[in-house]
Amino acid sequence: xxxxxxxxxxxxxxxxxxxxxxxxxxxxxxxxxxxxxxxxxxxxxxxxxxxxxxxxxxxxxxxxxxxxxxxxxxxxxxxxxxxxxxxxxxxxxxxxxxxxxxxxxxxxxxxxxxxxxxxxxxxxxxxxxxxxxxxxxxxxxxxxxxxxxxxxxxxx
Amino acid sequence: xxxxxxxxxxxxxxxxxxxxxxxxxxxxxxxxxxxxxxxxxxxxxxxxxxxxxxxxxxxxxxxxxxxxxxxxxxxxxxxxxxxxxxxxxxxxxxxxxxxxxxxxxxxxxxxxxxxxxxxxxxxxxxxxxxxxxxxxxxxxxxxxxxxxxxxxxxxx
DNA sequence: TTAATTCCTATAAATTCGATAGAAATTATA
DNA sequence: TATAATTTCTATCGAATTTATAGGAATTAA
Numbered sequence: 001x002x003x004x005x006x007x008x009x010x011x012x013x014x015x016x017x018x019x020x021x022x023x024x025x026x027x028x029x030x031x032x033x034x035x036x037x038x039x040x041x042x043x044x045x046x047x048x049x050x051x052x053x054x055x056x057x058x059x060x061x062x063x064x065x066x067x068x069x070x071x072x073x074x075x076x077x078x079x080x081x082x083x084x085x086x087x088x089x090x091x092x093x094x095x096x097x098x099x100x101x102x103x104x105x106x107x108x109x110x111x112x113x114x115x116x117x118x119x120x121x122x123x124x125x126x127x128x129x130x131x132x133x134x135x136x137x138x139x140x141x142x143x144x145x146x147x148x149x150x151x152x153x154x155x156x
Numbered sequence: 157x158x159x160x161x162x163x164x165x166x167x168x169x170x171x172x173x174x175x176x177x178x179x180x181x182x183x184x185x186x187x188x189x190x191x192x193x194x195x196x197x198x199x200x201x202x203x204x205x206x207x208x209x210x211x212x213x214x215x216x217x218x219x220x221x222x223x224x225x226x227x228x229x230x231x232x233x234x235x236x237x238x239x240x241x242x243x244x245x246x247x248x249x250x251x252x253x254x255x256x257x258x259x260x261x262x263x264x265x266x267x268x269x270x271x272x273x274x275x276x277x278x279x280x281x282x283x284x285x286x287x288x289x290x291x292x293x294x295x296x297x298x299x300x301x302x303x304x305x306x307x308x309x310x311x312x
Numbered sequence: 313t314t315a316a317t318t319c320c321t322a323t324a325a326a327t328t329c330g331a332t333a334g335a336a337a338t339t340a341t342a
Numbered sequence: 343t344a345t346a347a348t349t350t351c352t353a354t355c356g357a358a359t360t361t362a363t364a365g366g367a368a369t370t371a372a
Contacts, residue, residue, distance in 0.1 A: 159360070160360080160362090161361080194363085195363095196362070196364080197361070197362055197363085214370085215368075216368085216371065217371045218372095219370070219371095
């Protein structure tokens with residue numbers, strides 16, 4: 001399971017991607033209220049995102065947060081790594097934070113490692129594809145499926 | 157990351173699958189020593205595996221543990237679920253232990269949920285395929301690749 | 313009866329998670 | 343220049359989880 005921090009972060013980012021039509025930054029309290037995130041907790045999260053170069057901020061009155069990159073450049077894999085650490089399920093199959101399993105006999109021939117290596121690769125691929133842009137696209141699609149509107153369906 | 161419990165469990169199971177040529181059960185201490193697992197900790201793990209119907213045991217002198225199912229019927233997904241709970245990364249995309257995200261507005265149109273649903277499906281598929289038999293097969297393959305023996309290579 | 317084992321219950325230290333409190337620094341604007 | 347609204351920083355805290363360990367009861371072969 002991902003942590004609440006990561007979940008809150010993704011929700012906040014999607015909100016910012018959606019709402020940021022104008023150029024004005026959006027305040028913490030507005031995001032917190034809209035996304036049902038504890039105010040003070042969100043504060044720390046946004047700060048981390050800013051220090052990671054994903055968000056920018058303006059201080060003082062009329063201050064707030066806004067995306068530092070385009071929604072297509074921000075992906076879930078990076079957010080998860082920032083708050084929860086490696087995506088891999090075993091320390092011996094991470095790229096960045098590799099650590100040997102102390103109980104392991106021979107890593108090179110470990111069948112367990114081989115399995116979890118495949119899982120990591122597949123998962124990272126999927127989560128890298130999951131950008132804010134992609135997430136918004138999916139919501140849109142789901143909404144259109146939900147209420148079959150008056151527009152002609154192109155599919156099928 | 158999976159817990160040490162799960163990692164130890166998988167290692168112990170693979171060991172049992174490999175070693176259990178004869179019919180005699182294998183003792184906790186032997187597994188613990190061979191796989192570098194704290195004795196008392198392993199005790200609890202094996203008990204859980206037994207209660208889950210994956211291992212059987214014999215008590216008293218000459219007692220020990222052995223597989224209750226064939227290596228092809230024991231998969232990593234089940235082991236992970238037993239010790240670490242759901243494989244899904246969000247509570248709203250598990251099959252067995254579904255729980256609504258309290259901060260969520262509309263689950264049916266949630267783009268985040270859609271992404272994590274895909275990830276869960278793919279991961280579960282891979283981990284179900286990862287049986288003890290499959291893990292042993294992979295080790296064998298890796299060993300053959302490591303020391304290119306005298307046998308003719310069939311591949312390429 | 314003894315020795316060797318699994319089984320059971322209780323506990324404990326260390327770490328992580330989710331969150332809050334309070335005040336300092338910054339900035340627009342009246 | 344003063345004020346109000348905001349981000350930023352530091353510190354702390356309780357609860358849950360993880361990773362074990364201790365000690366003895368129950369079981370069984372010899």
